Amino acid sequence: MEQAILNKARTWLNSNIDAEAKEQINTWINEKQEEELTEAFYKDLEFGTGGLRGIMGTGSNRMNKYTVGMATQGLANYLKKTYPAESISVAIAHDCRNNSRFFAETTAAIFSANGIKVFFFEALRPTPELSFAVRELGCKSGVVLTASHNPKEYNGYKAYWNDGAQLVPPHDKNVIAEVGKIRSIDEVNFEKNERLIQIIGREMDEKYLNKVASLSVSPDAIKAQHDLKIVFTPIHGTGITLVPEALKQIGFTNVHVVEEQSEPNGNFPTVVYPNPEEAEALSIALDKARELDADLLMGTDPDSDRVGIAVKNQAGEWELLNGNQTGSLLIYYLLEAWKQKNKLNGNQYIVKTIVTTDLIDRIAEGYNVESYDTLTGFKWIASIIREFEGKKEFIAGGEESYGYLIGDFVRDKDAIASCALIAELAAFAKNNGKTVYDMLLEMYQRFGFYQEKLISVKKEGKKGAEEIQRMMANLRSNPPQQIAGSRLVKIIDYQEGVSLDLSSGKEEKLSFPKSNVLQYFTEDGSKISARPSGTEPKIKFYISVNTSLNNTAAFEQKQKELEQKIAQIVEDMQLS
Numbered sequence: 001m002e003q004a005i006l007n008k009a010r011t012w013l014n015s016n017i018d019a020e021a022k023e024q025i026n027t028w029i030n031e032k033q034e035e036e037l038t039e040a041f042y043k044d045l046e047f048g049t050g051g052l053r054g055i056m057g058t059g060s061n062r063m064n065k066y067t068v069g070m071a072t073q074g075l076a077n078y079l080k081k082t083y084p085a086e087s088i089s090v091a092i093a094h095d096c097r098n099n100s101r102f103f104a105e106t107t108a109a110i111f112s113a114n115g116i117k118v119f120f121f122e123a124l125r126p127t128p129e130l131s132f133a134v135r136e137l138g139c140k141s142g143v144v145l146t147a148s149h150n151p152k153e154y155n156g157y158k159a160y161w162n163d164g165a166q167l168v169p170p171h172d173k174n175v176i177a178e179v180g181k182i183r184s185i186d187e188v189n190f191e192k193n194e195r196l197i198q199i200i201g202r203e204m205d206e207k208y209l210n211k212v213a214s215l216s217v218s219p220d221a222i223k224a225q226h227d228l229k230i231v232f233t234p235i236h237g238t239g240i241t242l243v244p245e246a247l248k249q250i251g252f253t254n255v256h257v258v259e260e261q262s263e264p265n266g267n268f269p270t271v272v273y274p275n276p277e278e279a280e281a282l283s284i285a286l287d288k289a290r291e292l293d294a295d296l297l298m299g300t301d302p303d304s305d306r307v308g309i310a311v312k313n314q315a316g317e318w319e320l321l322n323g324n325q326t327g328s329l330l331i332y333y334l335l336e337a338w339k340q341k342n343k344l345n346g347n348q349y350i351v352k353t354i355v356t357t358d359l360i361d362r363i364a365e366g367y368n369v370e371s372y373d374t375l376t377g378f379k380w381i382a383s384i385i386r387e388f389e390g391k392k393e394f395i396a397g398g399e400e401s402y403g404y405l406i407g408d409f410v411r412d413k414d415a416i417a418s419c420a421l422i423a424e425l426a427a428f429a430k431n432n433g434k435t436v437y438d439m440l441l442e443m444y445q446r447f448g449f450y451q452e453k454l455i456s457v458k459k460e461g462k463k464g465a466e467e468i469q470r471m472m473a474n475l476r477s478n479p480p481q482q483i484a485g486s487r488l489v490k491i492i493d494y495q496e497g498v499s500l501d502l503s504s505g506k507e508e509k510l511s512f513p514k515s516n517v518l519q520y521f522t523e524d525g526s527k528i529s530a531r532p533s534g535t536e537p538k539i540k541f542y543i544s545v546n547t548s549l550n551n552t553a554a555f556e557q558k559q560k561e562l563e564q565k566i567a568q569i570v571e572d573m574q575l576s
Contacts, residue, residue: 001034008041008060015185017066024058042462045071046176051166053147053156053535056099063099063147063155065106069188071157072107072143074179076114078171079140081178089117091137091200093130094145095238095303097155098266100124103145107157109192122201124264126238126304128414131164132208133200135409146303149275150536152268165382165411169513205242211409212417213249217337218428222251225427229294232419233258233285235274236265239300239415246420252427256292258285268302276301276308277402279320286310286318296426296436300415305378306402307415309422311436324357324452325440326422327398331360332443333425334396334406335367344369349388351381351397354494354517355529355542359443359450360398366447369395375494375515376531378403382411400452400542441552449549451562455541455575456533468532468539475518475530484568486522493518528569543569 009025028037040059045052045067052071056063079088090111094104101124108118119137121130127144134142140162147154159167159175167175182188216222230247232255234240240262247255261270261284268274271281276299289297289310297310297318309326313319321329331350338344349370352360364371370392374380381397385408388394398404403413406421429439444450459467479491492499492510494517499508517531529542545565549558570576 001029001032001037002042005038005041009037011184012041012060012066017185021058021064021066039461044179051156051158053150053154055153056155063103063157065103066185066188068103068106068145068157069110069185069190070179070182071159071175072110073114073182073188075141075143075159075175076111076116077181078175078178079116080114083140086140087117088115088141089119089137089139091119091121091130091133091139091142091160092144093121093125093127093133093142095127096124096236096264096266097145097147097302098152099155100145100266103155103157104143106190107143107145108197109190110188112193112196113189113191115193116196118197119200120197121204122199124238124241125205126242126416127158128305128410128412128416129204129208129242131160131410131412131414132211133204134160134162135164135411136204136207137200144303148303148535149273149277149301149306151273152266156535160412163382163386163411165386166377166379168379168383205245208416209242209246209249211407212246212420215407215417215421216250216424217334217341217343218424218431219251221428221431222424225430226251227254228252228296228423228427228430229292230255230423230426231258231285231289231292231294231297232256233261233282233297233299234264234304235261235271235276235281235299235301236263236268237274237300237302237304238264239304239419240264241304242416243298243300243304243419246416247423250420250424252423256288256294258288260284274302276306277323282308282310282320289318295430296423298419298422300419301402304415305413307404307418307422308402311426311440313437314441319437321440322452322454323398323400323402324359324450326402327352327400327404328357328359328363328443328450329425329436329440330398330404330406330418330421331396332363332439332447333428334421335363335369337428338395339367348393348395350395351384353377353380353399354512354519355531355540356398356400357450357452357544358527359447359546362447363443375512376517377534378405378411378413381405385411400454441549441555444549444555445552448546449555449558449562450544450546451559451566452545453543453566453570455543455570456536456538457541457575458536458538460537464537471539472516472518472530472532479520480572483520483522483528483572484526484565486524486526488520489523490521491519492521526565526569528573541573541575545569
């Protein structure tokens with residue numbers, strides 16, 4: 001066994017951890033279970049694009065009372081250093097996952113033990129409401145215990161700053177540095193101070209829901225189409241707490257919740273993965289939508305920051321839309337509705353991430369609205385909002401991984417508000433004699449037909465992480481001359497901070513923070529991005545191709561052509 005790993009395991013054994021954890025570590029050592037010990041201790045969990053996240057279990061590389069404790073103690077220490085002369089408060093929420101409540105209570109106890117006031121949600125709540133509560137209550141920070149859409153074995157810890165956004169530099173690195181200074185679990189103060197913990201709940205729900213309702217742009221369409229038939233599934237998560245109520249509050253009267261998935265349950269018994277990006281997760285809801293002949297299906301992930309939707313296509317068959325399609329449709333609807341209400345005055349903007357469809361940029365251009373790109377992760381979208389606060393008006397933002405934000409009272413992706421506005425979009429379409437799918441084709445016809453595909457290559461554990469590093473190194477050192485018959489014309493390397501024009505050899509510096517992302521651009525407008533995930537043991541490849549769509553009758557043929565181009569890109573880059 002590696003000595004460094006053994007040393008770390010023994011440090012844990014010599015600290016004040018519980019008997020069960022000690023027994024597990026001793027078993028691994030005594031029975032020479034090298035792989036299990038290595039995976040548990042070869043590194044410490046770190047803040048990535050989604051904060052702290054990992055498989056639950058014993059060890060420094062696992063989600064447990066002690067890793068949560070050290071993260072919280074580090075964050076508490078950093079808060080006290082940052083605000084030495086001010087009173088400090090934090091908000092804490094959790095989702096439906098196994099141990100989420102326990103981890104949340106542990107977090108609350110440690111903050112209170114360090115003299116920090118805690119606003120603690122009475123029961124599970126969506127992540128966007130936590131973001132809202134941080135700002136509403138004037139907190140310096142916030143934490144939500146969730147692993148978002150990961151499998152049931154995972155849990156996580158998302159940390160927020162005083163603007164309701166997840167940690168960005170320098171705060172993220174500084175918190176990690178503070179956590180790193182904690183040499184022993186015994187340095188974590190677990191002694192709860194009840195007097196500093198205040199329970200919150202319904203009053204915050206009402207304030208948040210009122211803000212969601214204020215986002216409505218087309219109340220007349222909702223009034224006319226109030227009985228739009230909507231099927232909703234929370235996939236055993238927190239969406240059940242607020243989505244049906246949000247839809248009711250803005251005027252929808254015909255919402256059908258999928259009963260089999262309505263009860264919060266960290267084992268997610270009816271799905272393989274509680275992820276609305278996966279068709280399987282929405283299969284029960286699709287059956288209900290067919291049975292009811294519904295107009296719209298929506299499903300949220302466990303902490304309700306992502307939403308997947310399905311609509312009927314021109315043949316009347318149900319079709320799942322991907323995150324790029326839904327995000328583009330939302331932006332298209334909002335800009336069109338704002339234009340019709342004479343609300344666009346040249347001071348508005350939208351934001352998307354660099355791996356999200358460029359169709360959104362084309363739509364924004366069409367309405368003379370500024371569009372900004374950020375790195376992957378909603379914390380970067382929030383940082384743009386913070387930069388322009390009081391100067392420009394944020395309409396909406398989104399990323400291809402099914403996360404969208406409308407309005408700026410939340411500073412993270414918000415599936416509650418997204419569900420409300422997607423339903424309004426459907427009502428707007430129906431009120432104009434169209435379906436959502438009609439609007440999708442109309443959008444393609446006006447601004448270009450973009451098609452995307454995400455390929456995730458799973459590489460688990462220490463060896464997997466090393467293999468991902470080698471893959472990225474090879475992509476940087478050996479770029480192809482052409483992809484799918486089209487010449488490579490530009491490479492953007494966000495780690496090196498440069499954009500290289502291959503035709504002229506001209507190199508430009510990027511204004512983005514450094515990130516391990518590489519993008520290839522071809523002469524025919526295709527874009528291929530490679531990015532190791534910050535929250536999962538995967539490397540992700542984002543493929544985007546496009547063409548014109550002069551009339552909707554040509555849609556199927558054009559779609560086939562784009563699918564063939566994507567297949568060729570996959571083959572050329574050996575991604576299959």
